[in-house]
Amino acid sequence: MIETQYRIKEKIKDFTDDNVYVLTDFDRTITVGNSSSSWSILSNSKHVPREYVEERKKLYDYYRPIEINEEMDYLERNRLMTEWWNKHIGLFIKYQLRKEVIDDAVLNLRVMTFRKGAKEFLESLNRRNIHVMIISAGIGNFIEQFLIQNHCNFPNIYIVANFIKFENNVAVGVSDNIIHSLNKNEVSYPIEVRDKLLGREHAILLGDSLSDIKMLDEKRRNYSLKIGFLEENVIENKDKYAQEFDLVCTDHTDYFELDDYLRELGYHLI
DSSP states (O other): OHHHHHHHHHHHTTOOTTTEEEEEOOTTTTBOTTSOOTTGGGGGOTTSOHHHHHHHHHHHHHHHHHHTOTTSOHHHHHHHHHHHHHHHHHHHHHTTOBHHHHHHHHTTGGGSOBOTTHHHHHHHHHHTTOOEEEEEEEEHHHHHHHHHHTTOOOTTEEEEEEOEEEETTEEEEESSSOOOTTOGGGOOOOHHHHHHHTTOOEEEEEESSGGGGGGSOGGGGGGSEEEEEOOSSHHHHHHHHHHHOSEEEOSSOOHHHHHHHHHHHTOOOO
């Protein structure tokens, strides 16, 4: 722990509100580990066919264990995650998901819950004009609406995620390339975001998967703070997470606890 604290203290000693930006995952990072994911929200709508719900669950039961299996070959997992996301998006098209279903599902966003202190964290970043990039393999439509409903859709927040695309009010796919849990290194920032990040050398990265490290350009990793939330397969993955993240959070760590820890080392989140 002493070595870890020293390493973190060295990384954050030069952090200022003017030279830091935040890269964060959303599901199970901004939200609690047992919160409904943005993908599962649709299942709570009374307007989606029962067949969609059943097929979606079968996909989840098959692919989710693969997603969190850090022992499996990365390239094979990457291929299977692309397969999973394509199949799920295919269900939208197969069952001709209408935009009204999305609007109805938005009413059920209460099943998504902020990790304790996450709202205050986002509010603090907005006050301090620290830019936030949410890079998510989830559904951008719901992430955006969740932030709006919780009065956190601040102008310093940018969402890169899978936004469902509609034509004539019927789902036809996603607006851009599919983002899944293992390909975040392939995400391209919009030009206006890249311009705002100029001069900001340090990043605070937050994620719940080892692959979330890939949100951050490799050359920046040595002088950025990387925080990982580990709440599944903890014993099996703890050492792997410790090798990649500067700080590994287990037992449902909240943002207030994170802030207390980092304040003692010289930097505050909230």
